[in-house]
Amino acid sequence: xxxxxxxxxxxxxxxxxxxxxxxxxxxxxxxxxxxxxFLTIFYIASFIYPLICALIIYxxxxxxxxxxxxAQSARNLISINSTFFLNLLGWQSMLALFxxxxxxxxxxxxxxxxxALSLYLAxxxxxxxxxxxxxxxxxxxxxxxxxxxxxxxxxxxxYLEEGWTWMHDNTGLAIGxxxxxxxxxxxxxxxxxxxxxxxxxxxxxxxxxxxxxxVAAGFGVAINGVQRTKWGHLLNISALIGSVWVQLFGADxxxxxxxxxxxxxxxxELPLWCCWAALACFCGxxxxxxxxKIRGAEVIR
Amino acid sequence: MGPVIELDGLxxxxxxxxxxxxxxxxxxGRSIGLLGPNGAGKSTLINTLLGFHKPSSGTAxxxxxxxxxxxxxxxxxxxxxxxxxxxxxxxxxxxFVRMMAELAGLPKEHALERAHEAxxxxxxxxxxxxxxxxxxxxxxxxxKLAQAIAHGPKLLFLxxxxxxxxxxxxLRMIQLIQEIRDRGDQHLILSSHLLRDxxxxxxxxxxxxxxxIAAFCNLEEERRAxxxxxxxxxxxxxxxxxxxxxxxxxxxxxxxxxGRIKLVLPDGLxxxQLYExxxxxxxxxxxxxxxxxxxxxxxxxxxxxADGRL
Numbered sequence: 001x002x003x004x005x006x007x008x009x010x011x012x013x014x015x016x017x018x019x020x021x022x023x024x025x026x027x028x029x030x031x032x033x034x035x036x037x038f039l040t041i042f043y044i045a046s047f048i049y050p051l052i053c054a055l056i057i058y059x060x061x062x063x064x065x066x067x068x069x070x071a072q073s074a075r076n077l078i079s080i081n082s083t084f085f086l087n088l089l090g091w092q093s094m095l096a097l098f099x100x101x102x103x104x105x106x107x108x109x110x111x112x113x114x115x116a117l118s119l120y121l122a123x124x125x126x127x128x129x130x131x132x133x134x135x136x137x138x139x140x141x142x143x144x145x146x147x148x149x150x151x152x153x154x155x156x157x158x159y160l161e162e163g164w165t166w167m168h169d170n171t172g173l174a175i176g177x178x179x180x181x182x183x184x185x186x187x188x189x190x191x192x193x194x195x196x197x198x199x200x201x202x203x204x205x206x207x208x209x210x211x212x213x214x215v216a217a218g219f220g221v222a223i224n225g226v227q228r229t230k231w232g233h234l235l236n237i238s239a240l241i242g243s244v245w246v247q248l249f250g251a252d253x254x255x256x257x258x259x260x261x262x263x264x265x266x267x268x269e270l271p272l273w274c275c276w277a278a279l280a281c282f283c284g285x286x287x288x289x290x291x292x293k294i295r296g297a298e299v300i301r
Numbered sequence: 302m303g304p305v306i307e308l309d310g311l312x313x314x315x316x317x318x319x320x321x322x323x324x325x326x327x328x329x330g331r332s333i334g335l336l337g338p339n340g341a342g343k344s345t346l347i348n349t350l351l352g353f354h355k356p357s358s359g360t361a362x363x364x365x366x367x368x369x370x371x372x373x374x375x376x377x378x379x380x381x382x383x384x385x386x387x388x389x390x391x392x393x394x395x396x397f398v399r400m401m402a403e404l405a406g407l408p409k410e411h412a413l414e415r416a417h418e419a420x421x422x423x424x425x426x427x428x429x430x431x432x433x434x435x436x437x438x439x440x441x442x443x444x445k446l447a448q449a450i451a452h453g454p455k456l457l458f459l460x461x462x463x464x465x466x467x468x469x470x471x472l473r474m475i476q477l478i479q480e481i482r483d484r485g486d487q488h489l490i491l492s493s494h495l496l497r498d499x500x501x502x503x504x505x506x507x508x509x510x511x512x513x514i515a516a517f518c519n520l521e522e523e524r525r526a527x528x529x530x531x532x533x534x535x536x537x538x539x540x541x542x543x544x545x546x547x548x549x550x551x552x553x554x555x556x557x558x559x560g561r562i563k564l565v566l567p568d569g570l571x572x573x574q575l576y577e578x579x580x581x582x583x584x585x586x587x588x589x590x591x592x593x594x595x596x597x598x599x600x601x602x603x604x605x606x607a608d609g610r611l
Contacts, residue, residue: 008422010486011415011453015406018373024403032391110390115383119448122351122381122458123405124373296353297344299315 021125025133026140029107033137039102043141046095050149053088054156056080061160080157082251085173088150089245090262093184096142097213103141104192105205107134112293113200121296131193131290138189147181176249184241187279190286197293213238230268237282239264240275247272303365304329305456305488306350310359313342313349320345322512323359330505330519332482335492336600337509343492344384346509347458351381364455364488377406380454382445384461384492388433395420395429398448405452412451419447423477439470446477456488457481463498471498478502500596508603515603520596531572534588535560535579543582550574560587 158167199205216235223232242262304327313321352372402412420429423443463471508516551567
């Protein structure tokens with residue numbers, strides 16, 4: 001029967017599994033994202049650096065290719081080590097920040113502006129599921145930009161080294177890539193959603209994303225200058241995460257401290273537990289901001 | 302049939318303000334109206350039942366499920382049409398309703414089919430692919446109703462469903478609500494400050510004032526009782542034995558000025574018999590009104606009570 005001829009009837013069919021219901025949100029969001037040409041191009045472009053890295057790894061292990069290029073000594077110039085992977089992670093994470101700034105502000109603010117939260121939460125759907133559903137969009141996008149290509153390159157390198165030995169000796173790199181990316185992804189996703197919940201104007205929320213990283217870092221440097229201390233770096237989230245990465249990668253902070261943008265100034269390193277604690281506080285603040293805003297009905301006291 | 306909603310000393314406080322004060326009631330009707338002036342606590346009551354606000358004491362049960370302990374199960378039984386504009390930006394109507402149905406747990410194919418059905422049902426079939434942002438106010442109200450019914454809930458919360466509608470759109474909305482009520486497979490809670498909407502759609506009414514239950518009445522019973530209460534105006538002031546003859550039939554009667562008579566008909570006595578007695582007594586009836594102790598009267602009486610309690 002044609003749909004328009006049907007009248008309304010109660011539903012007595014099967015229901016989807018409750019734990020996976022939050023995935024409805026990212027599915028619709030991805031459909032919407034595909035319509036944005038800019039985001040699609042930016043996203044595709046974000047894979048250029050991993051492709052170049054893959055090419056480097058390949059050429060490194062291919063003597064005939066190096067011979068063809070007439071650069072046999074190039075093998076000694078680039079080595080595939082923690083610096084290589086930290087640089088990859090640093091660059092991709094920078095792009096992930098841009099992606100979060102483009103996509104994140106459009107997640108919660110339109111729902112708040114159009115009072116849609118009451119519609120979501122009037123269903124068997126919790127506030128936590130709503131936040132996870134919205135975060136999932138960013139988590140998937142940024143994962144594909146950071147740890148997924150990172151681990152693929154790690155596997156490629158291990159494959160071309162022809163043996164488990166390299167893989168076994170460099171497990172720390174894979175762990176660093178995976179967990180380091182996740183810490184960054186969680187911070188970015190939480191910050192993007194928290195700002196999106198509090199700032200209804202999307203461009204302003206996007207700009208604030210950068211503000212939190214750059215302006216706060218500048219403020220931290222100013223504090224350091226005035227107070228002759230190094231604790232101002234607690235406001236520099238990118239440097240904090242850079243320190244965490246170095247630890248996760250098992251790299252030497254004196255030689256390699258986080259890559260571009262994520263570099264803690266030499267000699268001003270903070271204790272590692274302070275970096276972790278500051279990042280945890282930052283995440284806690286973002287969660288609190290979300291807790292205050294993600295409600296079915298606004299309470300005016 | 303068990304109660305649809307049981308309020309068991311339900312209290313909601315925001316800071317130091319008591320918004321709902323120890324509400325106790327058992328609502329069993331198929332269609333229940335929530336009436337009250339602005340700020341009486343109607344929307345807060347709905348929001349609390351939906352789990353948006355935590356009760357500070359007491360609880361409520363919806364179709365037997367406690368809102369404190371089974372909030373998720375409760376919400377799976379409910380369809381909610383909020384008072385304000387509520388939609389997801391940039392979506393077409395049918396995609397919006399489909400998404401809402403999927404969030405309620407319907408598989409995507411079923412959700413799509415039922416979204417189309419719901420849109421045709423509320424009369425928006427022709428505009429279902431248009432972006433919600435371009436809908437008129439009446440269309441947005443209908444779309445909100447569509448998302449509330451698409452997943453086939455057992456209980457519908459309609460918060461001010463005729464807000465801002467012009468007369469034809471209001472009529473259409475009222476007809477839809479009546480249709481849903483008469484189909485009999487869903488319970489309705491209609492919150493409104495418009496007495497007429499509630500009177501036309503509901504069979505039970507809970508009147509709130511300042512967070513208290515000011516009155517609770519069964520409109521069906523009221524209507525039935527009103528049918529027995531007549532006001533008759535006759536030509537001239539001399540009615541002969543008409544009054545005595547009506548009392549002889551079991552009526553309670555009282556005379557007023559200018560030939561007005563107030564009658565309470567006993568059960569089983571029809572209005573037709575009154576005309577027959579009048580004809581026998583040679584009394585000319587000029588006007589006959591059922592006494593209208595309307596919802597308005599009940600509401601006004603409830604509002605007059607100083608502390609908000611009758």
